[in-house]
Amino acid sequence: MTKQEFEKIYQDNFSVVYRYLLKICQDQHLAEELTSVTFFKAINNIDKFEGKCTITSWLCQIAKYSYYSYLRKNKRLVELxxxxxxxxxxxxxxxxxxxxxxxxxxxxxxxxxxxxxxxxxxxxxxxxxxxxxxxxxxxxxxxxxxxxxxxxxxxxxxxxxxxx
Known part of the structure; x- marks a missing residue:
């Protein structure tokens, strides 16, 4: 994947991933941090994207698991x-x-x-x-x-x- 292709994915999906994380964690700074983590993981694992779902769904799944990982590391529970x-x-x-x-x-x-x-x-x-x-x-x-x-x-x- 070229840099330009990934930049387009980033531009098209950044706000969706950020809003998803913000809604989950209720913390603007954490949502920003986890959005960055999500796209970092995505660029490093883009070859694992099989196309069975949309790229947006795939990114949101990465975001969700990044958040869960954060919670485990920080031993916090989320009020849902x-x-x-x-x-x-x-x-x-x-x-x-x-x-x-x-x-x-x-x-x-x-x-x-x-x-x-x-x-x-x-x-x-x-x-x-x-x-x-x-x-x-x-x-x-x-x-x-x-x-x-x-x-x-x-x-x-x-x-x-x-x-x-």
Whole structure:
């Protein structure tokens, strides 16, 4: 890959990766640092990109794992109450789950989703992408993105109820 090709990938995807990380970590400086780490890892591993997903999805996955690596190194847990709040929850049971579950347990539930539910959920919640944008990333229809997100959200709810 030429320098110009990677610069185009960087320009096209920087804001998406940064917003994704900012939403996850809620820290502007950390999001900036991890965005740099993400693109550094991407340029060093571009030969491993198989094209099974979009370059944006691949970069977001690198970003996510870079963040998890940061958390492990710093032994911090992330508060993910915002994820639950954005799931349009309002029942007492779900509010109790927000209060009682640790962020590590919530991470496990979300990361335990099958593909494409996990990616669609992350794109919708963490990156705040529209269904149209998600559909574009996957090369699917907007309706597909909406249905897939709602199924993912329901799976998260079900698994959280099971843990309770």
């Amino acid at each position: 109450n915002s994820i639950i709040e954005q799931m349009d929850t309002n029942s007492d049971m779900e509010e109790q789950l927000i209060d009682s579950m640790t962020s590590k347990e919530i991470h496990k539930v979300v990361d335990g989703l099958e593909e494409p539910y996990k990616k669609v959920f992350h794109l919708r919640i963490f990156q705040e992408l529209s269904f149209k944008q998600i559909a574009s990333i996957f090369g699917k229809t907007e309706n597909w993105a909406c249905v897939t997100y709602h199924r993912a959200r329901n799976k998260v709810r079900e698994r959280m109820e099971e843990k309770k």
